[in-house]
Amino acid sequence: MSMNTNSSLPIEYQSEQSRLNILGFWIFIGAEIILFATLFAVYGVLKPRTANGPSGADIFVIKDVVVQTLLLLTSSFTAGLVIYEMRRNRLKGLILWAVITLLLGGGFLYMEINEFIHYVHSGATMQTSAFLSSLFVLLGTHGAHVTLGIGWAILLMMQLAKRKITPVTAGKVHIWALYWHFLDVIWIFIFTFVYLAGVL
Amino acid sequence: MNIKWDKILLGGDPLLVGSQIAIVLTTVGIIAAITYFKKWKWLWNEWLTTVDHKKIGIMYILSAVLMFFRGGVDGLMMKAQTAVPENTFLDAQHYNEVFTTHGVIMILFMAMPMLMGIINLAMPLQIGARDVAFPQLNALSFWLFFSGAMLFNLSFVVGGSPDAGWTSYFPLAGKEFSPGIGNNYYMVALQIAGIGTLASGINFIVTILKMRTKGMTLMKMPMFTWTVLVTSLIIIIAFPIFTVALLLGMMDRLYGTHFFTVEAGGLDMLWANLFWLWGHPEVYIVVLPAFGIYSDIISTFAKKRLYGYTSMVWAVVLISVLSMLVWVHHFFTMGVGPAVNSVFSITTMLIAVPTGIKMFNWLFTMRKGRIEFTTPMLWSLAFIPTFLIGGVTGVMLAMAAADFQYHNTLFLVAHFHYTLIPGVVYAVFAALYYYWPKMFGYKLSEKIGKWHFWLFNIGFNVTFFPMFFLGLNGAVRRAYTYSAESGFSTLFLISAIGSIILAAGFAALVYNIYWSFRYAERNVGNDPWGNGRTLEWSIGSPAPHYNFATLPEVKTIDAFWYMKKEKKGLGLRKSDLKPIHMPSKSWIPVYMGAAFFVFGFMLVFEWHILSIFGGLAVLAGLVFRSFDYNSGYYVPVEEIIETEKWRGEIK
Ligand code: HEM
Ligand SMILES: [Cu+2]
Numbered sequence: 102m103s104m105n106t107n108s109s110l111p112i113e114y115q116s117e118q119s120r121l122n123i124l125g126f127w128i129f130i131g132a133e134i135i136l137f138a139t140l141f142a143v144y145g146v147l148k149p150r151t152a153n154g155p156s157g158a159d160i161f162v163i164k165d166v167v168v169q170t171l172l173l174l175t176s177s178f179t180a181g182l183v184i185y186e187m188r189r190n191r192l193k194g195l196i197l198w199a200v201i202t203l204l205l206g207g208g209f210l211y212m213e214i215n216e217f218i219h220y221v222h223s224g225a226t227m228q229t230s231a232f233l234s235s236l237f238v239l240l241g242t243h244g245a246h247v248t249l250g251i252g253w254a255i256l257l258m259m260q261l262a263k264r265k266i267t268p269v270t271a272g273k274v275h276i277w278a279l280y281w282h283f284l285d286v287i288w289i290f291i292f293t294f295v296y297l298a299g300v301l
Numbered sequence: 302m303n304i305k306w307d308k309i310l311l312g313g314d315p316l317l318v319g320s321q322i323a324i325v326l327t328t329v330g331i332i333a334a335i336t337y338f339k340k341w342k343w344l345w346n347e348w349l350t351t352v353d354h355k356k357i358g359i360m361y362i363l364s365a366v367l368m369f370f371r372g373g374v375d376g377l378m379m380k381a382q383t384a385v386p387e388n389t390f391l392d393a394q395h396y397n398e399v400f401t402t403h404g405v406i407m408i409l410f411m412a413m414p415m416l417m418g419i420i421n422l423a424m425p426l427q428i429g430a431r432d433v434a435f436p437q438l439n440a441l442s443f444w445l446f447f448s449g450a451m452l453f454n455l456s457f458v459v460g461g462s463p464d465a466g467w468t469s470y471f472p473l474a475g476k477e478f479s480p481g482i483g484n485n486y487y488m489v490a491l492q493i494a495g496i497g498t499l500a501s502g503i504n505f506i507v508t509i510l511k512m513r514t515k516g517m518t519l520m521k522m523p524m525f526t527w528t529v530l531v532t533s534l535i536i537i538i539a540f541p542i543f544t545v546a547l548l549l550g551m552m553d554r555l556y557g558t559h560f561f562t563v564e565a566g567g568l569d570m571l572w573a574n575l576f577w578l579w580g581h582p583e584v585y586i587v588v589l590p591a592f593g594i595y596s597d598i599i600s601t602f603a604k605k606r607l608y609g610y611t612s613m614v615w616a617v618v619l620i621s622v623l624s625m626l627v628w629v630h631h632f633f634t635m636g637v638g639p640a641v642n643s644v645f646s647i648t649t650m651l652i653a654v655p656t657g658i659k660m661f662n663w664l665f666t667m668r669k670g671r672i673e674f675t676t677p678m679l680w681s682l683a684f685i686p687t688f689l690i691g692g693v694t695g696v697m698l699a700m701a702a703a704d705f706q707y708h709n710t711l712f713l714v715a716h717f718h719y720t721l722i723p724g725v726v727y728a729v730f731a732a733l734y735y736y737w738p739k740m741f742g743y744k745l746s747e748k749i750g751k752w753h754f755w756l757f758n759i760g761f762n763v764t765f766f767p768m769f770f771l772g773l774n775g776a777v778r779r780a781y782t783y784s785a786e787s788g789f790s791t792l793f794l795i796s797a798i799g800s801i802i803l804a805a806g807f808a809a810l811v812y813n814i815y816w817s818f819r820y821a822e823r824n825v826g827n828d829p830w831g832n833g834r835t836l837e838w839s840i841g842s843p844a845p846h847y848n849f850a851t852l853p854e855v856k857t858i859d860a861f862w863y864m865k866k867e868k869k870g871l872g873l874r875k876s877d878l879k880p881i882h883m884p885s886k887s888w889i890p891v892y893m894g895a896a897f898f899v900f901g902f903m904l905v906f907e908w909h910i911l912s913i914f915g916g917l918a919v920l921a922g923l924v925f926r927s928f929d930y931n932s933g934y935y936v937p938v939e940e941i942i943e944t945e946k947w948r949g950e951i952k
Contacts, residue, residue, distance in 0.1 A: 118932075121434045125507045128537060132499055136541035143549065143560070143571065150566030152559070227558050231566030234558035238549065252920075256927045269930070 111188055112271040119272025126276045130283050137287050140242060141294060144235040152230035157299025160225050162216070166296045169212045170288065173247075176205035177285040180278050187274055190266055195274070199254060202281070206251050213244050236295070243291060246284050253277055321458045350886040352436035353846055354421045357443050359740055361418030362733070364447055366811075368410040371454065373807060375403035377800055380764070384797035386785040396781030397464035398483070402457065404467025405487065409494060410450040412587045412721065415729045417446070417501060420529050420590060422736055424505065426837035427523045429514025429855065431848050434507040436884040437926075442497040442504065444894025449494030452901045456486040460905065463487040466779065468580070469550070471561030471572040476554050485905040488551040493897050495540055495547070502536030505529055514836070516855040520614070523835045523858070524600075524607055527614050528593030531621045535582045535589075538625065543579035546572065555907055570635065577628035585624040588720070589617055591728030592659060595681045598731055599663050601832050602678040603670030606859060609662040616655035616662075623652045633701045634708045642701040649699035656692060660685065675830065676750035680731035683758050684723045691719030694769065709779075712772025718765045730757075730810070738829040742843040743821040749813040757806030763799025767792040827947075834859040839871065845944045847881045847936050873951050878942065880935040889929065893922040 114120055148157070179202040186194035217237070220226070227237035257273055264270050335341055348356060378399050382391040391399065425433055433439050456462045463483040465474035474484045509530045513522070522530075549560040550572065559567040600607040607613065629637060629645035663685060672678065694716040698704055707713060730753070737745045771792050776783065783789050828838040836853055837844070839861045850873055857863050864870045900915030942951055 121507055121511055124511065125435060125503050128503045128506055132503070132537050132541045135538055136545055139542050139545040139575065143545070143575075146568065146571060147560070147566065150568065152564075152566035154565075227552075227556070229565065231559045231562075231568065234549075234552070234560055234567075238552060238558070238560075253927070256924060260928065264930075269932075273927075 112266065112268055113275035115268035116272060119268055122272055123276060126279060130279065133283065140239045141290065144239050144295065147231040147235040150231040154230040154233060155223070155225045156232065157295070160220055160223060161296055161299050163296060163300055165212060165216060166292065169209050170292050172205050172209040172212070173285055173288050176202045176209070177282050179205065180281045184275065184278050187266055187271055192261065192266055195266070196258060196261065199258060203251055203254055206247055210244060210247055210251070213240065239291065239295065243284065243287055250277070250281055250284060317458060324458060346886070349891045350888050352440045352884050352886055354425050354433050354436065354439060355740065355844055357439055358418045358422030360443055361414045361421060361446070364450065365411050365415040365418060368406050368414070368450060369807070372403050372406040372411050373804065375399045375406070377804055379403065380797045380800040382781060383783070383793050385794065386783050386787070386790050388782055391781060393781045394464065397779070398462035400779055401463050401466050405453065405491070408467065408583070408587070409491060410453065412725045413498065414446055416587060416590045416725070419594065419729065419732045419736065420505065422740060423837060424526055424529050425508065426739070426840070426844060426848060427526045427835050428509060428512060428517060429836050429849060429853050430508060430512040431881065432884060433504050434512060435504050437887050437890060438500050438504055440887065440890035441893055442501040444890045445497030445897060446494045448894040448898040448901070449490045449497070452493065452898055452905070453486055453490035456483060460486070468576055471550070471553070471569045472563050474550065475562055477562065482905055482907070485554055485907070488547050488554060489901045489904045492544065492547045492551070493901050495544055498536060499540045502533040502540065505533040506537070514852045514855060520611070521855055521858045524596035524610070524613060525590065525593035528589045528617055531617045532586050532589045535586050535621050535624065539579045539582035539586070542575055546575035546579065551904070555904065573632055573635070574628065577631045581628045581631070582624045584721070585620060588724045589620065591725050592617065594728045594732045595663065595684060597835065598677045598681045598735055599666050601830065601834055602673045602675055603667045604832055605666055605670045607662070608665035610858065612658055613662055616658045619655040620652060623648060627652065630699060633704045646699055646701040650696055653692060653696055660689070673832070676747055676754060677731040677735040679751070679754050680727045683754070684727045687719060687723035687762070691716060691723065694719065707772055709777055710772035711768040711776045711778055714778050715765045715768035715772060722761055738825045738842045739837060739844055742825065743817060743823050744825060744829055745813050745817045746821060749809055749816060753806055753809035753813060756802055756809055760799050760802030760804070760806050764796050764803055767796045834862040836861055839864065841945070841947055847883055847941070850941050850945050851877045873945055873948055875942070875951050878938045880937055881941065882933055882935055884933045885931045887929070889922055889926050893919065896922050
């Protein structure tokens with residue numbers, strides 16, 4: 102609750118409230134890990150239960166998934182550059198890299214939506230089998246997170262344009278970046294345990 | 302699939318029509334009264350938009366008392382129905398709905414918010430903080446709980462109640478076997494309240510880790526605060542599992558997926574596993590803070606330091622770990638095999654070890670103490686033997702082989718009421734009496750409190766003790782009636798009479814609140830019990846909105862006790878006073894509660910297009926919050942001096 106600032110720390114840690122927010126967000130990520138772990142467990146259990154519908158090997162297009170993965174991994178790198186620019190108090194660089202990050206994230210989403218449309222057109226809907234239910238919900242939950250992350254970043258850009266880089270806005274950007282990296286980590290698990298394990 | 306308008310209002314049944322009319326009249330009455338007394342502005346400024354943890358605590362407690370009434374009426378209705386054989390007061394469908402709403406409301410909308418209220422009220426005071434880490438998020442947690450609770454209660458008169466038990470097992474709870482919308486309420490309302498609980502968990506952890514006053518190391522924290530920390534950790538681990546289970550259940554019911562169905566590869570046991578992976582830790586989420594309350598109260602009124610403080614902390618930690626390793630004991634009979642059953646049988650029994658340690662520590666705390674039999678202490682004393690019965694029968698149920706005998710009988714129902722009522726409800730009552738002066742500046746009447754205590758205790762035992770024997774004789778749970786030849790009649794009748802005594806006990810509490818509000822002595826001072834040990838008793842009653850005029854420094858556990866003994870650190874010097882920074886009130890949390898309510902309602906009725914608008918309303922709240930840069934305000938020194946006048950002159 103105090104308004105103390107400590108200027109020997111990186112800018113996002115300077116205000117007391119930001120420090121609390123960042124810790125709180127780490128704990129939230131802990132909860133998110135449990136949430137995704139549960140979804141993975143559900144997927145693992147239901148994966149063989151295809152009920153005469155298609156299995157993963159029948160529908161996955163690995164080439165596209167590799168592109169998706171590259172897009173998201175690159176966006177995680179550029180999100181790191183956002184923080185790099187922020188700590189050097191360079192607003193222009195920050196916004197530039199954030200926009201690139203969002204474009205990459207948007208590209209990822211575009212491909213994911215296409216992937217869903219492709220599945221549905223080939224008769225693999227989430228109502229077809231337990232396997233597909235769990236696939237759609239796992240991917241959909243991740244995709245919804247990415248969508249939120251993009252919307253959130255746009256709001257932050259508007260605030261940065263108005264308020265510049267301050268301990269408060271920097272704290273917000275840092276938290277958003279944590280979230281973005283986290284989504285990337287989840288995707289690596291999806292890539293490995295859903296797609297690779299599905300076609301191998 | 303769209304639900305039509307004529308499905309919304311339930312008609313026909315005189316009980317329902319009566320309630321509908323009563324609800325409409327009460328609502329109109331309340332609105333008229335607030336308007337007549339010109340209280341809208343006050344209500345909005347002082348309560349609906351508040352971010353003060355103490356006021357939020359009071360709102361939690363108030364709502365939980367109302368929910369206790371609703372859940373209690375459900376309990377009484379079941380007892381009335383089974384009082385005599387072949388009774389026709391409730392039919393099978395009604396009985397199903399009543400035990401479902403009873404179970405859900407008691408656990409999620411009574412026990413949880415009651416404890417959330419007490420935590421909100423007491424924990425920041427115990428650690429010498431001026432608020433929680435995220436005051437606005439705290440208000441959001443409350444409004445999400447409230448919105449979930451209202452949505453769930455609406456099911457009684459609008460659209461139909463859920464009827465698949467508080468465990469909502471699939472495939473029974475799925476669309477094929479429960480086509481109405483009742484079980485949609487379960488999936489949606491619990492989700493909304495659950496988000497709030499998760500937020501509270503994060504909030505409390507950060508508060509306890511980061512906002513303790515100077516000198517209060519972890520091992521100098523009051524026991525209650527310790528239990529809150531561990532409970533919050535369990536919340537972080539267990540609630541996301543329930544979030545997923547409810548999401549998948551909702552997908553099955555609303556969008557035709559096949560997670561838990563019996564066709565297309567769905568797996569009904571998946572629900573049972575997910576549910577209990579959350580459900581068993583959940584009962585520890587409610588019981589651990591209660592253990593903390595007892596620890597503080599027993600040491601206060603035995604006037605001794607808590608015996609075995611360190612072992613108490615470790616016991617709580619151990620219980621929290623074990624609580625996540627026992628979930629299969631809820632379905633020993635569903636065919637996972639003897640090997641798995643044995644493992645879970647043993648983990649379950651192991652919980653008795655740390656719990657036993659705690660029991661002995663409480664007893665040793667009282668040994669050679671000069672015990673004062675105040676109402677909070679009476680509840681704590683009664684807890685020990687009654688909870689022991691719950692624990693011993695729990696170990697009986699944990700023996701997998703024997704469980705085949707009493708599984709799904711009233712023996713189980715008696716067991717968990719013997720753990721939940723002494724383990725949670727008694728603690729909540731104890732804490733209400735204990736902290737009432739800190740909330741409102743006057744005590745509840747001790748005399749009426751004793752009536753409350755004795756009626757409730759006797760009523761509770763008379764109600765539930767016979768149910769052990771009914772269960773052993775083969776009376777199954779969730780059965781709406783039985784034949785006279787079964788020989789159950791006498792015990793059921795005794796049990797029903799007990800529940801009337803129990804209800805009288807609750808009525809005594811309500812009367813006590815009314816009586817004390819009117820007549821109890823005011824100006825009870827900062828330490829109304831005379832034996833306060835922890836920091837909350839060092840500040841005025843009711844606690845000022847900034848809590849501590851200056852932040853105290855702590856050297857030992859039971860810091861306030863030693864301050865009194867050494868006469869150090871109690872006074873207030875003018876030169877130490879500085880303006881205090883406080884968070885501003887906000888309309889966003891209550892708006893979010895309303896938005897979630899609308900969103901949830903649309904989902905329940907499967908109006909998919911409208912529910913998109915509900916979702917947008919929720920998102921709009923998030924956007925408002927993101928642009929909210931209000932950084933609070935300062936309480937001026939003059940106001941602090943004015944508020945602290947009760948200490949005498951401040952130099
Ligand atoms: C206030 C007095 C209470 C009475 C008279 C009462 C009575 C009952 C009865 C008769 C049943 C159903 C038995 C059956 O299966 O047919 C029941 C179930 C249950 N009660 Fe209570 N109860 C009370 C308080 C509580 C409290 C305080 C809690 C929790 C904190 C609680 C939690 C439950 C749960 C979880 C169920 C199981 C519901 C289900 O089968 O889905 N009850 N209670
Ligand atoms: Cu259990």
